[in-house]
Amino acid sequence: MHLLLIEDDLDLGADLQKALKAYGLSSEWVRSLGQAQALCEAAGDEPLPYACAVLDLGLPDGEGLSLLRGWRRTGVALPVIVLTARDALEMRIAGLDAGADDYVIKPVQVAELASRVQAVTRRAAGQSSSTWNVGPLTIDMGRREVRTCDGPVPLSPREFAIVAELARHGGDVVPKHRLARALAPLGEPLEFSALEWHIHNLRRKLGEDSIHTMRGVGYRIAGLQP
Template structure:
């Protein structure tokens, strides 16, 4: 199983390790943006948050960064209520370091070296928890969304979706019954490129309604869309 559709923020100052980790995670379906210091990590995460269109599903955070300690960044994010799942990925294996990170708001703590397949699994787990889902198969009303197999069912019947349609459904399913902005959806569909044009997004929404039912994907005119959660 992979983490298809998930885009991460990788905060790691070691050039060799960062490049190797980025390549390894890509092999498990996890795309990422890699920065090497606290300043750039703050800029990326907080701009996305202020726009209401989160760019990242999760952050992988090293603690030993050149311009500040990773714990200070974590505490800053939590103080600003940046709701980004964070996995601390560090060589610090002392108990007090683990406790300090978890108390500061880390969702998980992983000690280097760690196999990329385990990191990918931990990413999927914290993203599931942040979305209020405890398994790989999310349930939203009559919809079953298998985030591992990249499959969707409606009343138990498989529905064939394109990769972009699937990403839209996953993003809507993170907040069932709540409006998700067009900006957020457009970025989620194309995490490594320019956000999708709204006209193209509307075309994909039209196709989703045809496949899932008009009543399941609702429009908030001029703002975005929401997924019926009942």
């Protein structure tokens, strides 16, 4: 899962980015409001390529809440966790009223932050626990395991990442280029030929109807309706 980390503190940002990797969470780290806004503008009309944003409030060039309010005003539904040292009740209320999905006070243990990321992303996907039921599939996000009625299915890390990314989009078609980027967020996007090969293997392991193709566009997981 790929996050957007908006944090101006050099030591904290570097430590968080490194520690979150142990929980399967990669991240793109920016240190200012301007950098975060530039990423939004670069995405154009497409959804931001992140599962969740972790947002500091006190940024060197502005307030994090102004970014959050702008996102919500323009319909950006990206889950957002505010991570801040501001613990006053009125600030917590302001953050949640602005559209934050969670409000976490610094300092926080990385295990707790990772758990909160998992919680807001599963709620965004319409799931109530870390075990997702998607048609005939049971996806255990914590154990990174997929089961069918016949039991656990051995998947490679990349195959699991494809299933999880498709499930996270709630039955919507995920364009090939977005899926390719999500599978290699910090490097060159996966080539389409490699992506198609992984999809072929997944259908062989999970069933031919487990992943549907929208020709010329992308893929969606079976069992969920957008």
